[in-house]
Amino acid sequence: MEKDMTTGSPMKLILGFSVPLLFGLLxxxxxxxxxxxxxxxxxxxDALASVGATxxxxxxxxxxxxxxxxxxxxxxxxxxxxxxxxxxRRYVAxxxxxxxxxxxxxxxxxxxxxxxxxxxxxxxxxxxxGSYSYIVIIFIGIPVTYLYNMTxxxxxxxxxxxxxxxFLVMSAVLNIGLDLLCIIVFHMGVAGAAIATVLxxxxxxxxxxxxxxxxxxxxxxxxxxxxRDRDFMGKLCSxxxxxxxxxxxxxxxxxxLQSAVNGIGSDAVAAxxxxxKLSMLMCCPFDAMGSTMxxxxxxNVGAGKLDRVGSGLKSCxxxxxxxAVIALGIVLLFGKYMLLLFLDxxxxxxxxxxxxxxxxxxxxxxxxxxxxxxxxxxxGMGFSKLxxxxxxxxxxxxxxxxxxxVPFFGFPAVGFANPLxxxxxxxxxxxxxxxxxxxLEKVVRG
Numbered sequence: 001m002e003k004d005m006t007t008g009s010p011m012k013l014i015l016g017f018s019v020p021l022l023f024g025l026l027x028x029x030x031x032x033x034x035x036x037x038x039x040x041x042x043x044x045x046d047a048l049a050s051v052g053a054t055x056x057x058x059x060x061x062x063x064x065x066x067x068x069x070x071x072x073x074x075x076x077x078x079x080x081x082x083x084x085x086x087x088x089r090r091y092v093a094x095x096x097x098x099x100x101x102x103x104x105x106x107x108x109x110x111x112x113x114x115x116x117x118x119x120x121x122x123x124x125x126x127x128x129x130g131s132y133s134y135i136v137i138i139f140i141g142i143p144v145t146y147l148y149n150m151t152x153x154x155x156x157x158x159x160x161x162x163x164x165x166x167f168l169v170m171s172a173v174l175n176i177g178l179d180l181l182c183i184i185v186f187h188m189g190v191a192g193a194a195i196a197t198v199l200x201x202x203x204x205x206x207x208x209x210x211x212x213x214x215x216x217x218x219x220x221x222x223x224x225x226x227x228r229d230r231d232f233m234g235k236l237c238s239x240x241x242x243x244x245x246x247x248x249x250x251x252x253x254x255x256x257l258q259s260a261v262n263g264i265g266s267d268a269v270a271a272x273x274x275x276x277k278l279s280m281l282m283c284c285p286f287d288a289m290g291s292t293m294x295x296x297x298x299x300n301v302g303a304g305k306l307d308r309v310g311s312g313l314k315s316c317x318x319x320x321x322x323x324a325v326i327a328l329g330i331v332l333l334f335g336k337y338m339l340l341l342f343l344d345x346x347x348x349x350x351x352x353x354x355x356x357x358x359x360x361x362x363x364x365x366x367x368x369x370x371x372x373x374x375x376x377x378x379x380g381m382g383f384s385k386l387x388x389x390x391x392x393x394x395x396x397x398x399x400x401x402x403x404x405x406v407p408f409f410g411f412p413a414v415g416f417a418n419p420l421x422x423x424x425x426x427x428x429x430x431x432x433x434x435x436x437x438x439x440l441e442k443v444v445r446g
């Protein structure tokens with residue numbers, strides 16, 4: 001079931017690995033959209049805004065979990081590329097120990113701080129109770145987030161990007177059914193949408209775990225290999241924590257920007273919610289390319305094949321640019337109609353603002369493609385700490401937008417916040433990649 005990415009055509013390998021990832025991300029966004037569609041149409045604009053107001057703090061915490069798990073998988077991919085199976089299993093075992101510790105500590109901390117964070121973000125009073133009901137359940141499910149993201153990241157690090165997609169599709173169907181049951185039948189409000197999301201992800205995580213145990217003989221860990229090892233944990237943390245912090249640092253800027261949007265009112269929050277949902281759907285290919293580069297870079301650096309790293313990066317950037325142009329055309333032609341999935345046609349002002357938001361974002365998808373592709377390649381090459389600075393650049397840009405632009409220019413400035421963040425990140429990432437590649441080439445030459 002493993003897939004070696006150290007031989008063969010980089011373009012063919014990247015397409016073969018990223019397409020299944022893309023389908024998985026699309027289904028992930030699909031059932032996230034179903035939450036939004038059902039909430040918006042059956043519970044109203046305030047309920048939609050309640051869920052949307054939690055988006056940035058949700059990404060702050062859940063994004064950290066995802067980043068940590070993806071970082072833990074990098075040494076596993078490198079050991080797979082180096083054909084060191086014993087160390088690979090020890091990294092897997094120690095990543096499990098760390099995931100358990102992190103999930104317990106984080107769940108307790110964020111659940112206790114949840115409402116104070118929402119108040120600090122100036123969440124409007126008419127939606128704060130709904131926001132709390134939604135996000136506190138998502139945070140209670142943090143151990144489930146670790147279970148799915150850690151198991152799926154390990155499977156991908158061994159070159160199998162298809163199997164996690166299959167389980168994600170199954171969980172998406174389950175999520176839709178649970179949404180309808182909890183919201184429409186049991187009248188559980190926005191809390192029902194959160195419960196459905198957690199239970200669906202739990203199902204996907206359990207399926208990934210059972211698959212790993214049955215199909216990957218390379219992962220049959222002995223009692224000795226299950227022992228906690230300080231050196232292995234240190235290496236895992238050196239990869240995982242920077243990637244988690246990268247997500248969180250990026251999200252801090254999002255929290256500041258969300259606070260500025262909250263200050264405009266719940267209608268503005270609803271517009272950003274709808275626009276963001278559509279934008280996340282359109283950006284799935286960039287996310288798939290990024291995850292592909294992490295595995296591709298990790299395996300080829302582990303195998304010492306640095307020439308393939310550069311050729312793979314060029315191939316992926318070409319794919320990113322082509323898709324960015326196509327995505328812009330889709331948004332310009334059909335964006336207004338796609339937003340009607342989330343909003344009623346009578347909400348004219350909200351629709352106009354949401355359309356402005358998604359249009360401005362799509363005009364800058366090429367810088368976004370570079371952010372995802374180059375940043376994840378740097379991480380896969382083993383320089384997660386360096387990639388954190390890209391998150392800092394994004395945070396600075398969104399902070400400028402939140403503090404300096406939105407208060408003076410209102411909602412139109414919100415549309416420029418993400419593009420500004422992507423450009424700031426690229427200013428750092430492009431020279432950072434060139435530095436990392438030169439450094440590794442010196443090591444290989446010895």
